[in-house]
Amino acid sequence: MYQDLTPEKIGLKEWSKQFRMVGDSEIKEFKYYNNDEWGIYLSPPATFMVYGTRQLKKLKFDNSLAALRLWGFTFNESERLFRARQSGKRIIAAMGDLGTVPVIAMAFPDCIPFYPDCTWWTPFFNESTVLLDKASELGTPEASCFVRSTLAAFHKMAYFPKPDIMFASTGASCDDYSCIMQMAEEMGYELNWLEIPFRRQHRSFHMSEEHAVTDSGFKYPKRFETYLVNEYKRVWRKMEALTGTGDLKKLNASIEKNNRVRRLVNDIKDLTQTADVAPFPALEMMVIEFGNLYGYADIDEWLDILKMIKDTVADRVEKGIGILPSDAVPLAWVTPTADPLLLNIVEDLGGRVVATEYVINQALTIIEEDIEPFQALARSFMNASLIGSTEERVRQIAGSVDSGKIAGVIITNMLGCSHCAMETRLIEEKLKNVPVLAIDVPAPLGITEQLKTRITAFIEMLR
Amino acid sequence: MNLIGYACSYIPVEILSATGLNPYRLLHGDIDLSKKGERFVRVDACPMVKSNLAYVIENQEKFAALIGSTGCDMSRRMFDILSEHTKIPVYVVNVPRTDNPAIYNDEIDWFVKQLEHFTHRKFFDETVKNEISKWEAMRTKLRCTDKKRADHPSLISTADFHKLMTSYHKGALTDEIIQNQDPTDKPRVYLLGSAITYEANHILQLIEEKLRIVGDFNCGLSRPLGISIQEQSIDGIKKAYYDQPPCVYKRPHQRYYDFIRGETIRLGCVGIIAWTLDYCDVHEFELQKIENVFNLPVLRIRSDFSFQGLSQLKTRIEAFAEMLCTRI
Numbered sequence: 001m002y003q004d005l006t007p008e009k010i011g012l013k014e015w016s017k018q019f020r021m022v023g024d025s026e027i028k029e030f031k032y033y034n035n036d037e038w039g040i041y042l043s044p045p046a047t048f049m050v051y052g053t054r055q056l057k058k059l060k061f062d063n064s065l066a067a068l069r070l071w072g073f074t075f076n077e078s079e080r081l082f083r084a085r086q087s088g089k090r091i092i093a094a095m096g097d098l099g100t101v102p103v104i105a106m107a108f109p110d111c112i113p114f115y116p117d118c119t120w121w122t123p124f125f126n127e128s129t130v131l132l133d134k135a136s137e138l139g140t141p142e143a144s145c146f147v148r149s150t151l152a153a154f155h156k157m158a159y160f161p162k163p164d165i166m167f168a169s170t171g172a173s174c175d176d177y178s179c180i181m182q183m184a185e186e187m188g189y190e191l192n193w194l195e196i197p198f199r200r201q202h203r204s205f206h207m208s209e210e211h212a213v214t215d216s217g218f219k220y221p222k223r224f225e226t227y228l229v230n231e232y233k234r235v236w237r238k239m240e241a242l243t244g245t246g247d248l249k250k251l252n253a254s255i256e257k258n259n260r261v262r263r264l265v266n267d268i269k270d271l272t273q274t275a276d277v278a279p280f281p282a283l284e285m286m287v288i289e290f291g292n293l294y295g296y297a298d299i300d301e302w303l304d305i306l307k308m309i310k311d312t313v314a315d316r317v318e319k320g321i322g323i324l325p326s327d328a329v330p331l332a333w334v335t336p337t338a339d340p341l342l343l344n345i346v347e348d349l350g351g352r353v354v355a356t357e358y359v360i361n362q363a364l365t366i367i368e369e370d371i372e373p374f375q376a377l378a379r380s381f382m383n384a385s386l387i388g389s390t391e392e393r394v395r396q397i398a399g400s401v402d403s404g405k406i407a408g409v410i411i412t413n414m415l416g417c418s419h420c421a422m423e424t425r426l427i428e429e430k431l432k433n434v435p436v437l438a439i440d441v442p443a444p445l446g447i448t449e450q451l452k453t454r455i456t457a458f459i460e461m462l463r
Numbered sequence: 464m465n466l467i468g469y470a471c472s473y474i475p476v477e478i479l480s481a482t483g484l485n486p487y488r489l490l491h492g493d494i495d496l497s498k499k500g501e502r503f504v505r506v507d508a509c510p511m512v513k514s515n516l517a518y519v520i521e522n523q524e525k526f527a528a529l530i531g532s533t534g535c536d537m538s539r540r541m542f543d544i545l546s547e548h549t550k551i552p553v554y555v556v557n558v559p560r561t562d563n564p565a566i567y568n569d570e571i572d573w574f575v576k577q578l579e580h581f582t583h584r585k586f587f588d589e590t591v592k593n594e595i596s597k598w599e600a601m602r603t604k605l606r607c608t609d610k611k612r613a614d615h616p617s618l619i620s621t622a623d624f625h626k627l628m629t630s631y632h633k634g635a636l637t638d639e640i641i642q643n644q645d646p647t648d649k650p651r652v653y654l655l656g657s658a659i660t661y662e663a664n665h666i667l668q669l670i671e672e673k674l675r676i677v678g679d680f681n682c683g684l685s686r687p688l689g690i691s692i693q694e695q696s697i698d699g700i701k702k703a704y705y706d707q708p709p710c711v712y713k714r715p716h717q718r719y720y721d722f723i724r725g726e727t728i729r730l731g732c733v734g735i736i737a738w739t740l741d742y743c744d745v746h747e748f749e750l751q752k753i754e755n756v757f758n759l760p761v762l763r764i765r766s767d768f769s770f771q772g773l774s775q776l777k778t779r780i781e782a783f784a785e786m787l788c789t790r791i
Contacts, residue, residue: 143742144748170561170714171561173536175745179748182714191714191715193561197566198555205581206577207581230565391543413505416742418535419540420507421507421742422512422543425503425505
């Protein structure tokens with residue numbers, strides 16, 4: 001039985017050496033789609049570097065078995081989606097809404113939702129501009145968000161199988177991704193468009209109308225729920241037509257299961273962010289948060305992985321041990337970085353991420369289980385990060401600043417990203433009680449010594 | 464303080480005007496304003512958004528209210544920043560992004576109530592009818608001018624037409640008419656893309672030294688002329704604004720392309736000018752498709768409102784015109 005060693009972050013070589021201690025029975029124990037034959041995914045991270053994930057040779061990973069499972073499982077996603085297709089499952093592409101449509105898709109048998117959007121990390125993990133170059137050839141502007149790599153992935157048809165059905169959310173969302181979805185449609189992919197309303201804040205000069213308040217404390221016109229309910233019912237009908245089934249009890253079950261994921265992630269975040277010593281690295285924590293979107297195409301296995309991670313983190317917290325020095329500077333991170341290496345670098349330079357706003361607040365909130373399920377989904381989605389004001393988006397971070405939990409804030413911007421361009425200055429103003437470092441995420445392989453020096457200087461200044 | 468600023472073709476000017484305030488479309492695009500706008504947003508924001516931000520903040524005493532929309536993301540977020548940096552009341556309306564009229568219809572009802580509350584005046588049926596008549600009359604007059612622009616030969620330049628449309632967008636249309644017709648046989652081109660700002664007239668003049676723009680689909684030019692209100696009521700306004708030739712950001716955008724194709728054929732255009740502003744995702748993502756689907760030569764012009772590239776632009780326009788002449 002594998003025993004976790006003293007927590008630390010280790011590189012590929014160390015993991016390959018350490019992997020020898022993992023027993024065959026443990027390797028066989030962990031499998032996706034519960035398939036003994038081809039579902040085994042536990043392997044040293046070096047395996048994925050050989051397959052093209054070149055950045056792994058630079059990254060440092062947590063040395064626990066739970067983290068090994070996490071990486072094996074997430075890097076295996078592309079294979080998993082093709083296996084799903086081979087084994088007769090239906091592939092459902094959800095795009096743009098980041099967290100709600102998959103809950104509906106999971107209510108149908110053998111339906112595997114995923115987000116093509118997440119391809120935006122691929123050029124960085126692969127240290128390759130192939131997808132970005134192809135996206136440019138296909139007509140995306142050079143100065144647009146790295147999420148344009150998704151379009152190239154649709155074109156190449158090698159990163160995920162052709163979806164059986166696609167749902168694309170537009171409206172109060174970022175423009176570049178809306179354009180990319182439109183371009184995907186023109187490649188011959190059939191999209192079902194959903195409209196996301198803008199979560200308009202009630203102002204003192206506004207005439208009153210019936211409002212509701214989200215879990216995150218965001219007030220919105222109640223009627224917006226109805227629009228979303230109608231949109232989600234449309235998704236449901238499309239799914240019924242695709243699968244020939246439709247049982248609302250299964251939607252309730254899907255909500256319950258997704259809530260289990262969300263609660264586990266909230267627990268892991270709480271443990272990690274409040275411990276005296278950081279028990280788990282920021283890079284793995286980002287991967288954990290984004291798992292809430294769709295459980296990396298196998299939510300049952302993902303749930304199991306999360307339980308293991310929580311146990312690992314809880315054990316470390318209890319023992320007062322972790323992967324960073326106790327004097328690491330507590331930081332908030334606003335907007336997820338397309339380049340995962342930046343998370344490693346900030347920790348290596350003395351920072352510790354204790355709060356995040358990764359534009360997926362809607363996927364982190366618990367969906368109500370005691371009301372009509374479509375309404376519950378609508379109410380949950382109204383917590384979304386990007387559909388309201390900037391003040392709402394960083395309100396929680398601002399609260400943590402005021403309570404002294406955060407010494408500094410890092411904002412990662414993507415050149416040409418519409419919300420980054422418009423929000424960064426305002427976020428700096430809203431978080432004026434704390435130093436803020438706004439950095440542009442460079443293209444793959446573009447992290448320079450200059451950028452590292454800026455981060456170093458920022459953390460030194462905070463100390 | 465007599466202006467009510469707005470920023471989208473889906474905001475009904477008749478409703479704005481019913482407040483007794485002067486509707487003023489935020490269509491500023493100027494390099495100095497744009498630079499000033501960078502105090503509030505990053506450099507990679509749309510230069511028109513930056514210009515409008517700076518213009519409103521510098522002239523906030525002129526504005527009684529601001530009306531935003533969920534048109535493009537940067538424009539919507541501009542009103543968030545204006546809410547933070549001015550005391551001007553801001554209303555943001557959800558406008559159609561898919562083929563779903565329910566949201567828009569409800570939003571217009573909400574919007575009417577808000578403006579009635581704000582101005583302490585009821586928009587009686589008679590008020591609405593009067594406003595519709597007034598603005599329809601303006602649009603009818605402008606359509607007549609637009610027809611002359613589209614004539615064979617084209618009698619009016621788009622640079623001159625832009626001056627009239629500027630008056631419309633500033634809510635100050637007078638009985639001014641274009642006296643000097645300027646018939647020409649220059650190659651006929653269609654203009655589309657990002658907004659033509661108030662300060663962009665010199666670009667139109669530059670283009671029309673060698674070409675004649677006979678039709679367009681740009682905010683700031685003839686887009687309001689595609690709105691024709693049949694029923695003189697709020698419902699009539701909703702229908703006419705919802706049914707206008709759709710903005711390119713509406714998904715799916717096939718109707719936009721169908722409309723442009725129809726117009727380029729109707730107007731006998733031999734080329735297309737695709738005007739985009741820096742970081743304008745909504746239009747920059749369309750450029751390759753525009754080049755591929757209309758079977759017409761396309762000249763791309765990209766601008767940040769600076770004057771740096773004007774001589775090169777002049778050369779490119781001349782070369783494009785020569786190429787079109789050889790094809791004719």
